[in-house]
Amino acid sequence: MKKLLFFAAAYFFYTGLQAQKPAVNQPIPSPRQLAWQKxxxxxxxxxGPNTFTDLEWGKGTEPEDVFNPTNLDCGQWCRIAKAAGAKGIIITAKHHDGFCLWPSKYSTHTVAQSKWKDGKGDVLRELSDSCKKYGLKMGVYLSPWDRNHPQYGTPAYNDVFVNMMKEVVSNYGPFFEFWWDGANGEGPNGKKQVYDWQRFKQTMRSIAPNTVVFSDIGPDARWVGNEKGFAGDPDWNTLDTAGFTPGLGAPSQDTLNHGNVYGKVWIPAECDVSIRPGWFYHIEEDEKVKPPEELFQLYLKSVGRGANLLLNVPPDRNGVINAHDSAALVGFKALRDESFTKAIADKKFKAASSTYTIPLGRKQKINCIILQEDIATGQKIKAFTVQLLQNGKTVNELHGHTVGKKRILSFTATEADTFTVKIDDAKATPLLNEIAAYLIDEGLVEKE
Known part of the structure; x- marks a missing residue:
């Protein structure tokens, strides 16, 4: 009997410890996804040529000499990115018009055929060198659609695209992200391409195993379903992809915006948005650059909902980022620094719990709380409640859905001496590994 009691006590002690550990909830991010999400x-x-023709989608018939930046300075791009707090740069190495910003062996519509630098120029080389110099990561956008290539629309083009992927990875990598656009229009022969997505994926896994690959449905990161820069609420890192393809065969935009709560594959969202109305530079949009406050709102609705923010900043015809964009970006960085550099409270946790209590030390105003979930073991939280307390009494209550990598809650400033975060619903035992509180400018609180 004593032995039975001993083993029973040991069992309950052990299971009690297990309950405090965050349960692994499949699916989980790969190491490359986890690094990317951070x-x-x-x-x-x-x-590209669109910069000089004022088009958004080039026709593929533009003469190569159209591309002629007078003072390309990728170092300036990188200096501005660093000053703006961005971690990397993804460039449109080949847009739908088919023009290659590097001297590709697999196309005759490239910088090598242009008069820029007497055909000796290479934008990807200059950007790759500058990113290394300034400590930034580099990514590449390579559109599968090619409105110039004569083999587009035939099986042979899949060989061309695979060779181009191998070419840029071997010559300019490593890349933190490789971007596949899902657009699939006609080529110069009036035919649409049947993309061999499986082969494309296998190629990238073989030549760049640490690179996150983006498309509507991944395989590593997904389009967020809009080009306005915001993720859904809730925003799940998981998605069901069986039966879907990038482009017209993708899930609905609403599904891409929110993900699937019980999705079988880990494919987090990336929010792409331009700092200007268009994607390429147009001089008439110089006065329409999004101001710092609008960029901050985009940050709250992308990064603040657990997604990544991909902010488009197009260089002008000189090959540099315009002063209007630069000023907005530096102002955006200043707002983030002013808001999040000094925390009123910042607490880290190692044990899972259903309720977290954060004392503020004294009664003071807060209007922003940041939650971070331990996504290395999966995304689990489905609903939570934040209660702001004063002398033990609730003075404000907030409700939320998903947390994920990061959840930024902003609200009307409230005086409190303590707040609690209660997990109301979860797919498995969750862990909030960090909770912080701030007082930000009231004008920056998230707007609908």
Whole structure:
């Protein structure tokens, strides 16, 4: 009997400990996805013939000499990205018009055929070198659609695209992200391409196993379902992809915006949005650059909902980022620094719990709380409640859905001496590994 009691006590002690550990909830992020999700925010750079023709989608018939930046300075792009707090730059190495910003062996519509630098120029080389110099990560957008290539619309084009992927990875990598656009229009022969997505994926896994690959449905990161820069609430990192393809065969935009609560594959959202109305530079949009306050709102609705923010900053015809964009970006960084550099409270946790209590030390105003879930073991939280307390009494109550990598809650400033975070519903035992509180400018509180 004593032995039975001993083993019973040992069992309950052990299971009690297990209950305090965050249960692994499949699916979980791969190491490359986890590293990518920690980046939060980086630049998109749309640059090419469209910069000089004022088009958004080039026709593929533009003469190569159209592309002629007078003073390309990728170092300036990187300096501005660093000053803006961005972690990397993804460039449109080949947009739908088919023009390659590097001297590709697999196309005759490239910088090598242009008069820029007498055909000796290479934008990808200059950006790759600058990113290394300034400590930024580099990514590449390579559109499968090619409105110029004569083999587009035939099986042979899949070989061309695979060779181009191998070419840029081997010559300019490593990349933190490789971007596949889902657009699938006609080529110069009037035919649409049947993309061999499985082969494309296998190629990337083989030549760049640490690179996150983006499309509407991943395989590593997904389009968020809009080009306005906001993720859904809730925002799940999981998605069901069986039976879907990038482009027209993708899930609904609403599904992409929110993910699937019980999705079978870990494919987090990336929010792409331009700092200007268009994606490529147009001089008439110089006065329409999004101001710092609007960029901050985009940050709250992307990074603040657990997604990554991909902010497009297009260089002008000189090959530099315009002063209007630069000023807005530096102002955006200043707002983030002013808001999040000094925390009123910041507490880290190692044990899972259903309720977390954060004392503020004294009664003081807060209007922003940041929650971070331990996504390395999966995304679990489905609903939570934040209670702000004063002398033990609730003075404000907030309700939320998902947390994920990061959840930024902003609200009307409230005086409190303590607040609690209660997990109301979860798929498995969750762990909030960090909770912080701030007082930000009231004008920056998230707007509908």
């Amino acid at each position: 980046m939060d925010y980086y630049f998109f750079v749309h640059f």
